[in-house]
Amino acid sequence: MPSPPTTPAIVAIVGPTASGKTALSLDLAEALGGEIVNTDAMQVYRGMDIGTAKLPPAERRGIPHHLLDTLGVRDPATVAEFQGWARAAIADIRGRGATPLLVGGSALYTRAILDRFEFPGTDPAVRARLEAELAEAGSPALHARLRSLDPESAERIEIENGRRVVRALEVIEITGRPFSASLPVQEYADPRTVQLGVTVDRAVLERRIEARVRQMFDDGLLAEVERLLGEGLAEGRTAALAIGYRQARAVLAGELTPDEAIERTVIATRQFARRQLAWWRNDPRITWLAYDDPDRVAKALAVVRGIPAGTGRW
Template sequence: MPPPPSTPPIVAIVGPTASGKTSLSLDLAEALGGEIVNTDAMQVYRGMDIGTAKAPIEERRGIPHHLLDTLDVGEPATVAEFQVWARAAIADIRDRGATPVLVGGSALYTRAILDRFDFPGTDPAVRARLEAELAEVGSPVLHARLRELDPEAAGRIEVENGRRVVRALEVIEITGAPFSAHLPVQEYVDPHTVQLGVAIDRETLDRRIEERVRGMFDDGLLDEVERLLDDGLAESRTASAAIGYRQAMAVLAGELTRDEAIERTAVATRQFARRQLAWWRKDPRITWLAYDDPERVAKALTAVG
């Protein structure tokens, strides 16, 4: 049953990494009397600050933030778990009469929270076999298999993200259907939902990504990763897949130079941003706002109503 008209809407801000989602989310939360719900899969991890571009506490304007720094890097996190956590946070925020403002770069996580999305089950034996195979032959081999079985799913999953590749192959095997068939449909769980997208041209976005990546390494990403390795980062199935962290670990292992890591991180981030946009551009429900529009907050508030 939909909530009464007095219930605050759910506002989700989407768009590619480095486009300016965080600042817009803070502006909107201030204007709406809202609270922020993180929808970035990696910002839930304590200590993963520089490489995830997590807003420091002093820059959060006193606005409550949810699903930040809730897990240690050694703890796995699935989309299904994130869905439960985020929906519970949203319900609590609305119960207080505040507006939940979702923001993050994980498109699948955002859709899983907002849309009707039921997760297929799991088979421990199949999962264990695929994970053993992953350890033996590596993610690129399994990703190539996924590309043959489900090209759509393979196009949405990074080659290096072995955890998601294994999950996709597991679902295909136990259901007999493509993994992409289990992705969320474009139907909001709550009709009082508004999505706002930050639009930015490719040249500007690429420049911002380059600047962000260099800034991360200049600000101490290697030191951050070195500390996280002591906490089990390398053994983590989830956190170790984060862009920037893989490359930084390779520098610390002597496999890449710092400059090589910066370049590879920038390339991987640009590719990630393209995939993000390809996902969101298929959603006609999103109201797009130019990243540099001086009236973007006012236009966002109009869209929220």
């Protein structure tokens, strides 16, 4: 009797923003007969296209993409919800015999999907009190408190991301442990999981980030944000925090010039890239591939198909 078909692997492509993850994901999807699952927290929002570097449909090579354009900008989204959506999409893709390829820059979201991770509970009273403090004192003040209680988590959470700061402080108060202690452990929920990382020299990455940000503003980011403000972007608890969108809103409000907004967006994006790398640098399960290696697709396929190559940098 023929042996039953092997369940397709789960392939996750990680790496800092502007490193070339999207191009690699498309090449691998074509080679593996795969479908792509977005793991970028902001690309789930309809209309947030330019500022999130969302791949236009015409450039997706006919490859099915999941978890893009599923929410309006007013809708909140949590890591726990994203975990459920992504795992359901992965199960559906594998059920059809295709290979799911996860790609996106939200490191916590990717880890929550791939690894064993049960979310800590919530306490409505604690959450309400912290949110009231956030409204009164502002995110920097609460972030300073988080830094004193849990420096590791503070390093990974943006100062302006009041929602995540509140969540971290809530978990600390409820559990009596650092928020970082409740993050995913390095144990795959499904053993047929492969992580591929795209690595770029820091100086090159910083130039690529600056070029990408300038292109976004040239391509009409201000007009995109003006339109989204009419759809409720400013009231969105998640979407309003997106890098580039905050700075563009400041231009439209007369608080920054376009050049100042570009400079601040570049700085914020570089800081975000460093936080992304902090998530991944200590994960020995990732096989790193140079962004400009002409053989990166062949090497990635060898890893996915199980040809022994070890981990680390090719």
